[in-house]
Amino acid sequence: MSQAKTSFISLRRILIIARSTVTQLVRMKVFWFLAPIALLFVGLQYFDAFWYEGPEAAQPQQELQMHKNLCLGTMMLFGSLFAIVSTALLIPRDIEDRTLYTILSKPVPRLDYLCGKLLGVLIVIAIAMLVMDILLVTTLHYRTAGVLADMDDFLPRLGWGQDLIDAKKAEIAAHGPSWGLQFGILAHFFKAAIIAAVALLISTFSTSTIFTIATSVLVWIIGALQGIARDAFMDDRTLGETTSIAGRILGTLVSLLFPDFQVFESIAEAAARAQEILVLDVVKVSGLAFFYVAIYTVLSWFAFSDKEF
Amino acid sequence: MSSGLAVEIKNLVKKFKPSFRAKTIRAVDGVSLSISAGEVYGLIGPNGSGKSTTMKALLGLVAPTSGTCAIFGKDSMKVDSRNDVGFLPENPYFYKHLSGAETIRFYGKLCGMRGKELEDRVNEMLALVDLEDARDRRLGGYSKGMLQRIGLAQALVQDPRLVILDEPTAGVDPTGSRQIRDLILKLKERGITVFLCSHLLEQVQEICDQIGIIHHGKMVRQGRLEDLISLEDRTELILDQPSPELLEKIRALIASEEGSKLLSEGHPRTTLESLFLEETQ
Ligand SMILES: Nc1ncnc2c1ncn2[C@@H]1O[C@H](COP(=O)(O)OP(=O)(O)OP(=O)(O)O)[C@@H](O)[C@H]1O
Numbered sequence: 001m002s003q004a005k006t007s008f009i010s011l012r013r014i015l016i017i018a019r020s021t022v023t024q025l026v027r028m029k030v031f032w033f034l035a036p037i038a039l040l041f042v043g044l045q046y047f048d049a050f051w052y053e054g055p056e057a058a059q060p061q062q063e064l065q066m067h068k069n070l071c072l073g074t075m076m077l078f079g080s081l082f083a084i085v086s087t088a089l090l091i092p093r094d095i096e097d098r099t100l101y102t103i104l105s106k107p108v109p110r111l112d113y114l115c116g117k118l119l120g121v122l123i124v125i126a127i128a129m130l131v132m133d134i135l136l137v138t139t140l141h142y143r144t145a146g147v148l149a150d151m152d153d154f155l156p157r158l159g160w161g162q163d164l165i166d167a168k169k170a171e172i173a174a175h176g177p178s179w180g181l182q183f184g185i186l187a188h189f190f191k192a193a194i195i196a197a198v199a200l201l202i203s204t205f206s207t208s209t210i211f212t213i214a215t216s217v218l219v220w221i222i223g224a225l226q227g228i229a230r231d232a233f234m235d236d237r238t239l240g241e242t243t244s245i246a247g248r249i250l251g252t253l254v255s256l257l258f259p260d261f262q263v264f265e266s267i268a269e270a271a272a273r274a275q276e277i278l279v280l281d282v283v284k285v286s287g288l289a290f291f292y293v294a295i296y297t298v299l300s301w302f303a304f305s306d307k308e309f
Numbered sequence: 310m311s312s313g314l315a316v317e318i319k320n321l322v323k324k325f326k327p328s329f330r331a332k333t334i335r336a337v338d339g340v341s342l343s344i345s346a347g348e349v350y351g352l353i354g355p356n357g358s359g360k361s362t363t364m365k366a367l368l369g370l371v372a373p374t375s376g377t378c379a380i381f382g383k384d385s386m387k388v389d390s391r392n393d394v395g396f397l398p399e400n401p402y403f404y405k406h407l408s409g410a411e412t413i414r415f416y417g418k419l420c421g422m423r424g425k426e427l428e429d430r431v432n433e434m435l436a437l438v439d440l441e442d443a444r445d446r447r448l449g450g451y452s453k454g455m456l457q458r459i460g461l462a463q464a465l466v467q468d469p470r471l472v473i474l475d476e477p478t479a480g481v482d483p484t485g486s487r488q489i490r491d492l493i494l495k496l497k498e499r500g501i502t503v504f505l506c507s508h509l510l511e512q513v514q515e516i517c518d519q520i521g522i523i524h525h526g527k528m529v530r531q532g533r534l535e536d537l538i539s540l541e542d543r544t545e546l547i548l549d550q551p552s553p554e555l556l557e558k559i560r561a562l563i564a565s566e567e568g569s570k571l572l573s574e575g576h577p578r579t580t581l582e583s584l585f586l587e588e589t590q
């Protein structure tokens with residue numbers, strides 16, 4: 001019908017495939033995963049009896065921090081695992097059902113197909129993270145308000161002046177919902193996006209889904225441990241030159257092959273501790289995440305373009 | 310396109326090496342074939358003879374070990390060659406979470422269609438393959454024949470000039486199979502080129518202009534259907550309610566003629582296929 005030259009890459013086609021991937025995942029009822037998570041987040045509200053020693057506690061903000069840590073940890077685990085499992089399942093499934101034959105026999109370049117699949121997974125993760133984000137912010141908001149009300153009640157009885165009370169309350173409020181917290185969640189999303197791209201790459205040449213999932217989880221763990229390992233090798237340098245050289249070669253090799261999640265971790269940790277996060281750092285980290293995703297997608301494309309079905 | 314050939318396959322060789330140790334399989338071994346625009350070409354051959362592999366090479370789903378494939382003069386390894394082709398793979402399954410209408414819409418969009426043009430086309434295709442009643446049902450609940458028909462609709466969505474059908478009637482009941490046959494004839498009337506393979510020789514005989522017989526990856530026989538199967542020196546008469554006297558006269562007449570001989574005589578039988586069709590209408 002259309003005689004126009006098929007472009008090498010088209011945003012429109014990528015969006016069509018992404019949209020169908022989102023529909024596919026949604027209709028596979030993946031969002032039901034969110035139900036137990038929602039229960040957990042809300043349930044944490046009532047979990048303070050064991051931890052929180054009442055307004056007398058020296059650090060009432062610790063209770064808020066516990067809430068954030070648990071919620072952020074859940075979000076990170078869910079996001080990354082979901083990214084790995086869904087990406088690892090999608091392409092083998094298309095091959096098995098021969099859906100891929102019919103898609104690729106339309107004027108659809110293979111790069112478009114890969115980008116579309118990946119984008120679809122990322123959109124679903126983003127939606128899931130957003131829902132969890134809203135839950136976290138809502139529950140944290142009420143919890144912060146509760147702690148602040150306790151302080152209003154308790155501190156005047158200790159005979160604190162209004163200045164001191166306000167300072168204490170500001171310190172506590174910093175642990176409530178904030179932009180910094182959003183940046184932390186964004187860092188977790190970036191990690192999930194990168195690991196999804198890794199799973200995409202592995203699934204283009206692996207012959208089994210289990211292998212793809214296991215390898216991606218391994219890459220994820222190595223990515224998380226890289227920073228720690230590098231620090232260890234840095235310390236080794238004082239011990240002797242030989243280990244240091246071997247270590248440095250190994251370190252370089254690992255950092256070339258595996259993504260390094262340390263920067264993302266440190267932003268997420270700072271967010272949980274309510275430390276200040278610079279917008280510039282967020283921009284840098286976004287660039288890094290984009291770079292990783294792009295690299296892995298291009299590598300997947302190389303592996304996928306010669307693939308036969 | 311200047312040559313007017315819809316499909317041109319030259320010396321196609323495709324080897325597979327299933328694993329490191331296994332020896333290579335020559336799935337397709339020096340196949341050449343060309344299909345002129347508007348023809349219906351039937352590729353037949355035993356299981357594993359390389360029919361599907363030839364079709365996949367033509368669609369760029371596998372890369373030829375040597376040789377070339379082209380669709381309307383465009384190399385099959387280029388995405389552009391796929392603008393004008395629709396493909397129905399063998400035993401297709403589609404996204405089972407999509408409904409019939411959504412499936413056709415999805416493929417239409419991939420071909421760059423949109424808006425009202427696309428919606429009209431979706432309705433037209435559903436009507437063509439007789440799935441209007443099932444348009445909003447998910448494909449997970451479709452029967453094999455329905456999947457085959459939605460596959461056909463998907464292949465035809467952008468109104469391609471060439472349709473490649475890998476066993477379009479496999480697993481379809483005789484009524485459905487007859488409908489698909491009629492559909493192919495309709496495509497032929499509209500001047501669309503069809504390249505199909507099938508194990509139902511009777512159907513192939515009914516609809517194809519050109520036949521190729523492939524065996525162990527090699528093209529063993531190729532040509533126009535009439536040339537391949539007609540027995541030019543024989544003639545068949547079928548008479549309705551002939552009287553015994555008339556038959557006797559005919560026999561005498563034949564016997565009196567120098568050089569001609571009556572080879573067989575009997576009641577023609579209906580085919581099992583038409584009997585089944587009659588009974589299941
Ligand atoms: N991806 C592949 N890897 C290894 N061998 C393959 C592959 N695809 C096909 N083959 C082999 O190539 C040969 C031809 O297969 P093909 O599917 O083309 O046969 P076919 O004529 O379509 O058979 P059928 O009538 O059963 O559909 C077979 O021996 C098959 O085992």
Ligand SMILES: [Mg+2]
Nearest residue numbers: 360361399475
């Ligand atoms: Mg086959």
